[in-house]
Amino acid sequence: MMPRRSILSVPGHVEKMHLKAGQSAADVVMLDLEDSVPVTEKEAARSQVIQSLGSLDWGERVVTVRVNSLDTPYAYQDLVSVLEGAGDRIDAVVVPKVNSAGDIHFVDRMMDGIEMARGFSRAIGIEASIETARGMENVTEIAGASRRLVSLVFGIADYSASVGARLVSISGHGEKEEALYPGHRWHFALSRMVMAAKAHGLMAIDAPFGNFKDADGLIRSAAMACAIGCDGKWAIHPGQIDGINEVFTPSPSDVELAVKVLSAFDGDESHGRGAVAVEGRMVDQATLRLARQLVAQARHLKLI
Ligand code: COA
Numbered sequence: 001m002m003p004r005r006s007i008l009s010v011p012g013h014v015e016k017m018h019l020k021a022g023q024s025a026a027d028v029v030m031l032d033l034e035d036s037v038p039v040t041e042k043e044a045a046r047s048q049v050i051q052s053l054g055s056l057d058w059g060e061r062v063v064t065v066r067v068n069s070l071d072t073p074y075a076y077q078d079l080v081s082v083l084e085g086a087g088d089r090i091d092a093v094v095v096p097k098v099n100s101a102g103d104i105h106f107v108d109r110m111m112d113g114i115e116m117a118r119g120f121s122r123a124i125g126i127e128a129s130i131e132t133a134r135g136m137e138n139v140t141e142i143a144g145a146s147r148r149l150v151s152l153v154f155g156i157a158d159y160s161a162s163v164g165a166r167l168v169s170i171s172g173h174g175e176k177e178e179a180l181y182p183g184h185r186w187h188f189a190l191s192r193m194v195m196a197a198k199a200h201g202l203m204a205i206d207a208p209f210g211n212f213k214d215a216d217g218l219i220r221s222a223a224m225a226c227a228i229g230c231d232g233k234w235a236i237h238p239g240q241i242d243g244i245n246e247v248f249t250p251s252p253s254d255v256e257l258a259v260k261v262l263s264a265f266d267g268d269e270s271h272g273r274g275a276v277a278v279e280g281r282m283v284d285q286a287t288l289r290l291a292r293q294l295v296a297q298a299r300h301l302k303l304i
């Protein structure tokens, strides 16, 4: 699977941003038909997205499209138009405000039909946004609802609204969290989603950070998500991509440490040793699994 460290959300109706996104260092470009597009531009955005998918060079990067949520008059037409018009050019559809496994089944069946009708050889993926109380309550069944699922994505502002949490910053996307609640306000919700994702072999993606001028806040927010198991984070501005990529890329010293742990076991636990001491710390089979995971990730990103 391609890495999904940074996912740049790009308003579907703004063509010049599509050009910029195509040249960015984002692992994933997500062309958005939902909340960054005003109601008056919904149809224009759909056509623009189909045109950009067909005409721009997206290189090696993953390209996804976020459709409108299934309780709107736009979603079914987004799915039909975008998948018929450019389904062979997108890696996945991002479905917002997924409430139940049934939402995923609906999209999955639509994709079956369109893929058959158009003769697409590659299956289109699904990414489910978990951003409602119902979605979070049903997150386990959502994560297991389709073989097309690639990731679960935390939607912080909609989730806040859904559970009635107060808006405390202008954007509602991830500021002042530590000041309001011991630890992090969304720790439980995000961890709950990460657990469901990982139990089903999916990636877990953190919500965007709304203050795109606050580089330190972004790094703090990304590092927290990385620490609890997220694989990447949405960006809403190109200026956020490098910082996010850096946080979700193992550092040279992390890689060195992991290699040291592997070599303490000669790269293999079959030597009959459970726990060993490395630099005065206990290192056991669980540490070995963590180290293997980090080395695999570093190889995946071609760092070693
Ligand atoms: N994707 C691609 N390009 C983007 C971009 C994005 N998400 N956000 C900004 N840019 C481009 C701008 O077009 C501008 O390009 P230019 O230098 O060629 O003119 C450049 O990056 C700098 O942008 P800037 O002037 O700093 O920002 P702005 O005031 O134009 O826009 C936002 C700020 C927040 C409105 C804009 O970043 C945006 O629309 N982000 C996406 C929002 C979104 O997708 N929300 C839904 C998901 S939560």
Ligand code: MG
Binding pocket: 035, 096, 131, 155, 157, 158
């Ligand atoms: Mg949302």
